[in-house]
Amino acid sequence: MTSARDLDVLVLGGGNFGTALCTILLENRKKALLWVRRRELAEEINTRHQNSRYLPGVALRPDLVAVSDLAAAAARAPLLLMVVPTKAFREVARALGDHIQGDQILIHATKGLEKDSHRRMSEILREETCALKIGVLSGPNLAGELMAGQPAGALLASHYRECVSAAQAAFAGSRLRLYGGRDVVGTELAGAFKNIIALAAGVASGLGLGDNARALLITRGLSEMARFGVAHGADVFTFGGLAGIGDLMATCASPLSRNHQVGERLARGEKLPAILASMTQVAEGVPTTAAVFSRARQLGLELPIVRAVHGMLYEEWSAQQALAELLRLPVGEELAALRYR
Amino acid sequence: MRPEDKERVLAECAQRVFDRYAHDPQRLESAIFDTIYEERRRLEGERRSQRTAAESALYDRIYAEAAAAAPERRRELLRELIGRFADEVVGHFDPRVYALATRAVPLGLNVLLNSLSPLRLAGLLPGGVSRLEDQLTIAGEIDAFRRMVERGTTIVVSTHCSNLDSVLLGYALHRLGLPPYVYGAGLNLFSNRLIGFFMHHLGAYKVDRRKKAWLYKEVLKTYAGCTIEAGYHNMFFPGGTRSRSGAVESRLKLGLLGMGLDAYIRNLQANRPRPDVFIVPVTLNYQLVLEAETLIEDHLKEAGKSRYIIEDDEFSKPRRVLDFVQRLFSLNSRISMVVGRPLDVFGNTVDDEGRSLDRRGRTVDRRRYVQRDGAVTFDAQRDEEYTRELAASVVESFRRNTVLQSTQVVSRVAFEWLREQNPEQDLYRLLRTGGKHSSIPLPQAYARLSRAISALRTMESAGRLRLEDTIKDRDVVAVMSDALAHLAGYHRRPALLRRGDRLFHEDRNLILYYQNRLEGIPLPREAAA
Numbered sequence: 001m002t003s004a005r006d007l008d009v010l011v012l013g014g015g016n017f018g019t020a021l022c023t024i025l026l027e028n029r030k031k032a033l034l035w036v037r038r039r040e041l042a043e044e045i046n047t048r049h050q051n052s053r054y055l056p057g058v059a060l061r062p063d064l065v066a067v068s069d070l071a072a073a074a075a076r077a078p079l080l081l082m083v084v085p086t087k088a089f090r091e092v093a094r095a096l097g098d099h100i101q102g103d104q105i106l107i108h109a110t111k112g113l114e115k116d117s118h119r120r121m122s123e124i125l126r127e128e129t130c131a132l133k134i135g136v137l138s139g140p141n142l143a144g145e146l147m148a149g150q151p152a153g154a155l156l157a158s159h160y161r162e163c164v165s166a167a168q169a170a171f172a173g174s175r176l177r178l179y180g181g182r183d184v185v186g187t188e189l190a191g192a193f194k195n196i197i198a199l200a201a202g203v204a205s206g207l208g209l210g211d212n213a214r215a216l217l218i219t220r221g222l223s224e225m226a227r228f229g230v231a232h233g234a235d236v237f238t239f240g241g242l243a244g245i246g247d248l249m250a251t252c253a254s255p256l257s258r259n260h261q262v263g264e265r266l267a268r269g270e271k272l273p274a275i276l277a278s279m280t281q282v283a284e285g286v287p288t289t290a291a292v293f294s295r296a297r298q299l300g301l302e303l304p305i306v307r308a309v310h311g312m313l314y315e316e317w318s319a320q321q322a323l324a325e326l327l328r329l330p331v332g333e334e335l336a337a338l339r340y341r
Numbered sequence: 342m343r344p345e346d347k348e349r350v351l352a353e354c355a356q357r358v359f360d361r362y363a364h365d366p367q368r369l370e371s372a373i374f375d376t377i378y379e380e381r382r383r384l385e386g387e388r389r390s391q392r393t394a395a396e397s398a399l400y401d402r403i404y405a406e407a408a409a410a411a412p413e414r415r416r417e418l419l420r421e422l423i424g425r426f427a428d429e430v431v432g433h434f435d436p437r438v439y440a441l442a443t444r445a446v447p448l449g450l451n452v453l454l455n456s457l458s459p460l461r462l463a464g465l466l467p468g469g470v471s472r473l474e475d476q477l478t479i480a481g482e483i484d485a486f487r488r489m490v491e492r493g494t495t496i497v498v499s500t501h502c503s504n505l506d507s508v509l510l511g512y513a514l515h516r517l518g519l520p521p522y523v524y525g526a527g528l529n530l531f532s533n534r535l536i537g538f539f540m541h542h543l544g545a546y547k548v549d550r551r552k553k554a555w556l557y558k559e560v561l562k563t564y565a566g567c568t569i570e571a572g573y574h575n576m577f578f579p580g581g582t583r584s585r586s587g588a589v590e591s592r593l594k595l596g597l598l599g600m601g602l603d604a605y606i607r608n609l610q611a612n613r614p615r616p617d618v619f620i621v622p623v624t625l626n627y628q629l630v631l632e633a634e635t636l637i638e639d640h641l642k643e644a645g646k647s648r649y650i651i652e653d654d655e656f657s658k659p660r661r662v663l664d665f666v667q668r669l670f671s672l673n674s675r676i677s678m679v680v681g682r683p684l685d686v687f688g689n690t691v692d693d694e695g696r697s698l699d700r701r702g703r704t705v706d707r708r709r710y711v712q713r714d715g716a717v718t719f720d721a722q723r724d725e726e727y728t729r730e731l732a733a734s735v736v737e738s739f740r741r742n743t744v745l746q747s748t749q750v751v752s753r754v755a756f757e758w759l760r761e762q763n764p765e766q767d768l769y770r771l772l773r774t775g776g777k778h779s780s781i782p783l784p785q786a787y788a789r790l791s792r793a794i795s796a797l798r799t800m801e802s803a804g805r806l807r808l809e810d811t812i813k814d815r816d817v818v819a820v821m822s823d824a825l826a827h828l829a830g831y832h833r834r835p836a837l838l839r840r841g842d843r844l845f846h847e848d849r850n851l852i853l854y855y856q857n858r859l860e861g862i863p864l865p866r867e868a869a870a
Contacts, residue, residue, distance in 0.1 A: 097701060102687075102709035130699035132687060132710060132730055133723070159729070161722045 007031045009170050010077035012092065014041050014066060015281075016054040016143035017109060018083035021176075024146065026063055028174040034066040035073045037092070042066040053280065058147050074099035079107070079166050081137070082125075085282045086112035090124050097129035105166050106131040107156065111138060111191035112284040113291040120188040135163035136184055138191040139242040140250030142257070146176070153177040155243040157187040179242060186234030190225055190243045194251050195259045195285030196292060197221035200309050201252035202263020203319050217305065218252050224303045227337050228292065231299050236338060259285035266312050267319040289313055302337075304329050346571050347431070354564045355420070355427045358556070363416045372556050373407050373415060376422055379554035387551070426560040430525075430546050479513055481680035481742060485693055486621050489683045490519055492695040493617030494569050496601050497522060500590055500624045500739055501578035503631045504654075507545075510576060510625070513678050522576040523568045525561065525597075550582075558596065566600035569618060570607055575600075579735060583632070585640035587857035589624075589739050598735075599728035602686040602711075606724075609708060609717045617695060620731060622681035622738035626809070628674045628746045628827050630854075631655050631665045637854035641772070665831060674827065679807065681738035687727050688734030744807040745797065745858065751824035752855035753864070754789045755781060755837055755846055772849045780843035791817040793864050806862065828855070 011022040014036030025032035036042050044050055045066040049059060067073050074080070074096055084092045089110055100106065106129065108121045119127075122134050139154030146152060156167045156178045164180035171178045181187065197218060204214050225248075226239040238244055251257050255264070262283045265275045276286065293310040296303045308326050311317030317325075333339075362372040377400050384393050384400075407418050489495050499510055507526055514522055525548040548561060569575055579598050580590035601618045608616035630636070635654040655665070682690045685707050689697040697705040710727065711717050763776035794812055801808050811823045825844075828851070829835035836851035837844055846852055 094701065097699060097703065102705060102707060103712045104709075127700050130689070130697075130703070130705040132727065159726045162720065 004075055005078050007033055007077040009033075009079045009081055010035060010073055011081045011083060012096070013083035013085075014038075014045070014051060014054065015083060015085065016051070016147070017141065018081075019045075019051050019055055019060065019064070020141075020143045020146035021081060021083060021109065022064060023061055024174050024176050025170060026061055028171060030170055033073060033076065034064060035070060036066050036068055037088070039068045042068045055143070055147060070095055071099050075101070078103070079105045079170060081167075082106065082108040082110065082121075084108075084110055086110060086114055086121070086284060086287070087282060089121055090114065090128060093124050093128035100129050100131055102130055102132065104131060105133045105135070105160075105163050107135040107137055107158070107163065107167055109137040109141075109154075111188075111195060112288050113192045115287050115291065118291045118295055120185070120192075122184055122188060133160045133163050134158065134184075135160065135167065136187050136191070137167065137178070138187050138247065140246045141176070142250055142254055144256065149175070151175040151177070153179065153242050153246070155179050155181050155187055155238075155241060157181040157184045157238075157243070159184060181238065181241070181243075183235040183238045185232050186229045186236075186238030187243045189229045189232060189234055190239055191247065192284070192288050193225040193228060193292060194221075194244075194247045195283070196289050196306055196309055197225070197248055198251040198257055198259035199263040199266075199283070199285040199289070199313075200305055202255075202257075202260035202265075203267045203309075203312065203322070204263075205255065205260070206264035206267020207319055207323065214252065218248055221305050222248055223335065223338065224305055227301060228296060228303060228306075230338065231301055258283040262286060269318070272313055285309075286313060346573075350564070350567045350571050351427055351431055354560065354567045355423050357567070358423050358427075358559050358563050359416075359420055361559070362556075363419055366412060369412065369415055369419060372419055373403070373422065376554040376556045377404050377407075379557075380552070383551050383553065422556065423560060426557050427564065429549070430561060430564055476675050477509060477513060477516075478675050478677045479517065479680070480677060481623075482682050483517060483680050485683050485691075486680045487517065487519070488693055489619040489621065489691070489695060490574065493615055493619050494572050494604070495574045495619045495621050495683070496569065497574070497576040497621045497623055498579045498593075498598070498735055499576070499622075500584070500743070501580050501582070502584045502587070502625070502636070503627065504583070505631055506578070506583075506625050507576075509676065509678070510623070514576075520574060523565070523573045524576040525565065562596050562600055565597055566603050569600060569604035570613075572615065579732070583636060585636050586860075587630070587633070587637060587640075587854040588860040589736075589743050589858065591736055591861070593732040593735060595725065595728045595732060598732055599724065602724055602727055602731070603719075605686050606711050606717060606719055609711065618686050619691060619695065620684040620686065620735065622684065622735045622742070624679045624681070624739055624742045624744065626677045626679070626744040626746065628676075628748050628809075629665070629831050633851055633854050634832060634848075637850045640854075641769070641850065675809075677744050677809065679742040679744060681742045684731065684734050684738070686731060688731040690734075740861070741805060742807060743858065744809050745812065745862075746809050746855075747811050747820045747824035748827045749855045749858040750793055750797065750812060751790060751821060751828070751837065752852045753859045754786060754793055755844060756849075756852050756856045757864075758786070758789065759846060759849070759852075768853075772853065775846065775849060780840075780845045783839070783842045783844060786844050787817055787821065790821060794820060796864050797862075800862070 008030040009025050009032045011018050011025070011032060012035045014034060018034065022032050022034045034045065036045070041051065041053070044052065045060060045064060049062055049064070051058070051060060080096070080100070082092070106125055108125060110121045113120060114124060122136055125131060125134050135156055135158030137154050137156050139152070141152050141154055152175065154176060156164050158164050159182060168178050168180060200217055200221065201214055204217055222239060222245055225244065226236055229239060230236050251259070254260060258279065258281055262275055262285065266272070272286070276283070289306065289309050292303070292306050296306060304326055308317070308322040311325070312319060312322050362368045380400055381397070384397050387393050403418050403422065407415055410418065486495070497510070497514070499506060507524065511522070524545050526545040528547060528549050546564060565575055565577070577597055579593040581594040584590055601620055605616060605618045608618070632655045685691050685697045687697070687707060687710055689699060689705055689707065691697050697707040699705050708717070713720070758781050759771060759776055762778055763771055766774070766776055794817060797806070797808055797812065800806050801813065811820055825837060825839055828837045832848065832851060834848045836848045836855065838847050
């Protein structure tokens with residue numbers, strides 16, 4: 001029943017980003033609730049005001065309330081914000097699909113593609129729920145900085161203007177500035193793709209390369225991202241915005257990012273399985289590289305940086321070898337592949 | 342349409358369009374002057390006649406008056422323009438003739454054919470013309486379709502490749518025991534007096550595609566919407582026109598398609614007892630297409646934009662229609678119609694009870710899609726996107742329910758071979774020159790065809806597409822000879838011809854046309870020969 005909609009926003013996913021978004025909404029005097037999968041985590045958040053696994057040492061707002069009963073929570077908000085890692089995304093979406101109604105707005109902030117199927121998250125939401133008003137939130141939003149009370153910006157893309165305005169209303173006046181857009185495909189692909197470049201930037205740091213090399217990597221990475229996106233029908237301008245270059249700048253500059261760490265350790269000669277085994281959180285760049293690599297092959301797209309990262313992750317290339325491969329590539333006109341589409 | 346509804350629907354349509362533009366001075370001005378501008382352009386392009394002279398004079402008068410008029414007078418002029426369009430669209434509809442014609446539907450095809458060439462037909466076809474009716478098979482979700490007709494108002498949307506389509510559809514709907522459908526038929530269908538007469542009285546309204554004025558299109562759309570709201574089942578071709586390339590429609594016109602949602606919302610707001618509107622996608626499948634030669638030629642000439650309206654095609658030549666029908670009989674060729682799963686106006690499938698289902702098969706309360714804070718609302722931007730969702734579902738249904746024919750599959754094999762042999766030639770050059778080799782060795786063609794058939798059968802058993810019986814059940818030789826008999830039989834030139842142990846591509850445009858039906862279907866790549 002509509003009368004049961006006593007919340008403004010339900011945030012789904014108790015990772016660091018979900019917790020951060022819920023915190024900002026509460027700060028912005030919205031009635032927001034956090035749904036988490038594990039009951040123990042809900043209890044920890046409600047009683048000790050901590051999320052020790054994903055935000056160790058951070059004191060959460062006392063009014064941040066978490067629940068783990070999806071059926072009861074899902075009906076309570078007109079706006080649902082889903083922040084669940086790609087690996088669990090379909091499962092949560094399917095469960096949500098049992099409870100959601102067609103008037104509810106469903107926005108996700110998950111960066112990555114589904115393994116094997118290479119589906120974008122909005123496609124999964126479409127397949128697993130009856131929701132039509134679907135949107136994606138993406139941008140340079142490092143959770144640690146958000147939790148520290150700093151300002152940030154993001155893009156909210158949806159084909160439905162109602163989606164954009166509802167999300168903008170929820171965050172209006174907050175520290176998170178939400179810009180609107182329509183390019184769902186571009187926004188989702190940018191968010192997924194940037195993890196690959198972040199990984200490559202980590203490798204560059206690990207090799208002891210400086211700012212010139214990193215800028216080269218980011219810029220050429222952006223160009224690959226745009227080519228990949230445009231081949232899927234994205235608007236090229238999206239990649240010049242918050243979800244594109246914006247997110248790349250933040251992710252590649254932050255040595256704390258998980259993808260960056262994977263890259264750095266690869267450069268030091270560690271093997272992928274060992275690196276992944278030692279990490280508590282998901283580094284989305286790893287599966288995304290496999291997905292983008294095979295998709296680019298199907299489309300006949302040349303993406304040298306993706307190629308090199310794939311080599312390091314899955315084909316036992318050393319970091320030095322990958323760098324050498326990249327440096328040996330012929331140089332053409334800088335933006336030819338985008339300009340003369 | 343019931344007589345009491347006719348005037349009401351017409352008045353409602355005119356009033357609705359009027360209200361949309363009459364109250365804002367700027368909209369009022371552009372409604373009048375844009376219309377006159379477009380209409381004058383149309384008249385300039387037409388052959389001069391008494392009718393065009395009268396129309397020109399009318400527009401001159403309205404222009405002169407409107408230019409100097411106060412808003413009140415302008416509103417009257419707008420009403421006049423809308424009224425003219427509306428009258429023209431609905432035409433001289435006579436309920437009595439309509440009642441009669443409804444009973445006469447089974448004769449529809451005969452009437453069509455006889456009116457094209459009564460004497461010839463009677464003499465040439467032994468079993469009489471009624472045999473054409475036997476050539477049409479109807480399959481798919483027929484029961485679900487019938488149930489939706491009982492539960493709400495249905496909109497049949499069909500693939501479109503021939504002018505015979507509307508006649509066949511009208512007949513098929515009758516054979517299914519369904520009430521007559523309201524549909525918009527192009528002027529060319531009215532040009533034959535007798536067909537025009539029956540078209541009108543079978544619920545067809547007139548669509549003049551030469552009229553580009555948006556006010557006119559608005560009247561058309563609104564009229565369709567008003568009839569849906571009044572509970573009349575509608576039918577139209579969402580591709581807008583016959584597929585020029587031969588491919589299954591992949592881009593639909595959203596304006597008319599969106600009228601289902603519009604009517605649904607209005608029904609809910611007015612608390613009407615049967616508010617639901619269901620979309621029923623239908624495919625019509627031919628081994629041979631009557632107008633194939635003209636259509637593909639038009640497609641190749643500037644990719645379909647050159648002549649939106651074709652008036653001098655095979656359909657307008659009685660002799661060709663006759664040839665075509667004869668060919669159908671002699672080859673025992675069937676035309677099949679497949680009814681897809683009914684959809685709601687948001688593109689969700691519906692179950693037999695008319696409940697909407699999500700893609701996991703869970704029931705969806707569809708009213709919620711148009712509710713905001715509990716109230717049913719219009720939201721132009723949102724509704725446009727909903728209609729896009731619907732269009733995507735319709736396209737998907739068209740794909741799955743297109744029955745691939747031997748002519749199309751064999752053409753695909755022949756055309757792929759041609760392209761592989763001539764990788765350096767672009768499409769247009771290849772079509773012109775035919776490339777290096779004019780023929781395919783038959784064993785090679787068989788081998789390729791048999792691989793294509795097995796791939797298609799796999800896709801068929803996965804429910805991704807449909808195959809006509811020959812491809813489904815018979816061996817590769819039977820498929821080939823069925824296709825060749827068709828391809829060599831009807832068209833001016835045979836598309837593909839067997840001489841000795843080779844297949845010669847005689848009319849590459851036609852081969853392209855027929856193979857285009859398989860567009861988007863991934864067949865295994867052949868190793869380079």
